[in-house]
Amino acid sequence: MSDLSLERLVNATLLVPFPGAAAPRWVLEGLERGVSGVTLFAINGNVPGAGELAALTARMRQVADPLVAIDEEGGDVTRLAHETGSPYPGSAALGALDDPAVTRRVHRSLGAELRGAGVNFDFAPSADVNTADDNPIIGTRAFGSDPELVARHITAAVSGLQEAGIVACAKHFPGHGATSQDSHLEVPTVDVDLPLLERREMVPFRAAIAAGVQSVMTAHIRVPALTGAAPATFSSAAIDGLLRGTLGYEGVVVTDALDMRAASGAMGIPEAAVRALVAGADLLCLGSKEFEDSVHAIRERIMEAVREGRLSGDRLERSAERVAALRAWLAVPRTAEVDRAVGLEAARRAVRVTGSPAVSASPLVLELQAPSNIAVGPVPWGFSPWVPDTVPVDVATADPGELLARATGRPLVIVVRDAHRYAGHRALVSALVAARSDAVVVEMGLPVWRPGSSAYVATYGATRANARAAAEMIGLVGEESEAGGPITSSEAG
Template sequence: MTADDTATTGEIARLARGTLLPSFPGAAAPRWVLDELEAGLGGVTLFALTGNVPSPESLAALTAQMRKAGDPFITIDEEGGDVTRLGGHATGSPYPGNAALGAVDDPELTRRIYRSLGAELAEVGVNLNFAPSVDVNTADDNPVIGTRSFGADPDLVARHAAAAVTGTQEAGVAACCKHFPGHGATVDDSHLGVPIVDADLELLDRRELVPFRAAIAAGTRAVMTGHLNLPAITGGVPATLSRAAITGLLREHLGYDGVIVTDALDMQGASGKIGIPEASVRALIAGADLLCLGPNEHAETLRATLAAIDEAVRTGRLPAARLHDAAERTRRLRDWLAGSSPAAVDRAAGLEAARRAVRVTGALPGWNGAPLVVEAEATGNIAVGPTPWGLHPWAPDAVRAAGAPGEAEGVLERARGRGLVVVLRDAHRHAAQRALANALLTARPDAVVVEMGLPVWRPGAAVYLATYGAAAANAQAAAELLGLVSAA
């Protein structure tokens, strides 16, 4: 091997590292992460469930530690609302999510929310946020988007996508719109398989792509791909691994020239049959610039992926020019981050938005004494995780119910002689919730129903509250209206 060959090999290794965003467990960066950052690693993705975010103070120390070793993109999924990592995973977010913001439909308020979210991220050293979700949620039974979307109308989603991008980037944090080309028309979860979006280019242009165009026009610094099969566009290949989707649709059709990030490659929709290293190579060939590996993909996956990229370059599958292209785009993003300015945290915007989002049908009752609050069990999706939700922090007497046969009788006995509040979450997706609500309302038509997901299924309740999300801010807004807590 000549000296030139050695230099070229070293250059390719550094370029390959520059595309990778691995993860690690714990609140301190392990030695291998620091070594890889010194060698040119692109950055890391932080996850609450792996212990990266025990507190804002700890996170700030972690990001400072990593910046001493390199110039990383420090990325996180902080959408506000139901998908929250920055402290909200333990208490619920102080900011309502996109469905609530879409219900209010005040783009300036959306801009304020995302600017404050960005300001909180900037304070702890996060510089690339995997938000907003700009999917047009046209499938009611969508198991993974739902309240993460601004709504089902492309124009509404577009104006809030632009506002969210603007607000985030006013705080000096790069926005990353997702999940291109749109995860809203699916009834499958790309964590578990490859959802199909049955749409040709004409339908995509008037539905899924409308918010992405608005986000691009607003200057979004990054776009995240979804692991979605669009047969008319990708021919059965997930969009993340499809040159037709990334280079053809996003680069050429929409004219986007910023950074393209993959959704986590550990998801079944991307790597289920081929493994993460091969999925990484295919994503780079398709045109991606940064590869999010996943929450449990650490040093071993990183090494295997680097080896796969090196082999792909040596055998001619992956042109070295493609890695240079990715490096140039990520360099431009770092230059933008270096010149950005911070903003002020504005948590008051969160509660304001949550209060304005609540929709009430019927006349709210006045109770003598505290009502019984019964919260129906609801399984969260993988993106949301085990984030707390419900009205119990404000209720002196609250119970959880799974909706099992006969369970309503015990709840009714406990609620005898006082008010009853029934709390649901995406009841249209959970038969047990609907059965519980119907059984309780048959005996207690005076019960108040609170829906903390999407208000698709409405029971025959005299009083019905829709919060459009289950964040702490949404819960407080509902609790105030029900008299469980006084409005500040």
């Protein structure tokens, strides 16, 4: 095999990142030399607004026909609406509603928005079964903890996205829902036997495959009974054995970002890339900061592995064939209309209420500030778009007495996010509710823990749509439509 042919095969495995709102020359030249595509990151400034994003993707298509990938789950994890919060509720809310037709509509509309911006590959939906309450990385990103429910909605989400002409990606194989560690920071372990993995984690992935999902993303997690000491991304038993063999999946396998510590922390990204390809991956999501020099080093290491016999050229050729088949699928015309109204409709129907949460005029709204995980990022959440004087509360320094004094003579609304994961948040809420049993508590994460308040509202997510639905339920804002044009990060609150 000539060096030029080998380079093109290696390039076909790469999804590269870049900084800014315009593709730099090295990216355009790489696309001309067979680089499969790019991954867009809001933190890189790739998504400043719908118009700019469309111009960016159009420029790349002047030199090639790239895969343009993004991590847009339409819930708490949003890139298109990273400055405002998504107008679509996420998976947990859709699972709580449990209307697959609505899940399909949400994802078809989201797909139409992506397609309009020139994106054709979405790293969504999550097929994880979230069985660990303290899961720091999945949580509201999963449709739920019941495998059959997750399977119903995976089928609907995959169908909706792909009806809009977007490559859907079932993730995180073989299932990240039973972990209590974040794979961005360490290697999580799911210590279950294979029969349990089959009857729990595999149920949604089987459903996604049956629905014709065009890609599956590997997780950087250990399942000792399946992968031994290695993460699934580097395990041929997981990819070639379970996914392709037992489950019969024939499409594209893409890695989760290789810059995550669970993947490359001990070896570096170039070596991680080689090991993922040896295990059976077809496309490499490199991460957010692997620019020109890093891409060159990764390419050289993969080519060296082929020359040394660690990685076969046949393996790369099979991956190139799968990627070519994916491009052929994308070439078939598909259309869908943006249906922004379905987002608020679904969020309203997903709200679950205990007691009578309606409040009179001039309530005091306290929002307990909760950290976002790395996947979510710094996306705004809460009631401030509709209650401008909402009070952000730093739990570490908060004085319950002072907060209660501010609420004297006023209704009290306490907004939390995954309170079950933070002892300090639970302690503060309990102290406030002990003095004000009439307080309304709004949980915008998973409603695992609840205090003894007389009124409790669970939204199953912290998107803009979830917040609006809860604000209406409490009476902080009247019911209005939020339907509108395409998502843009410059959209006003």
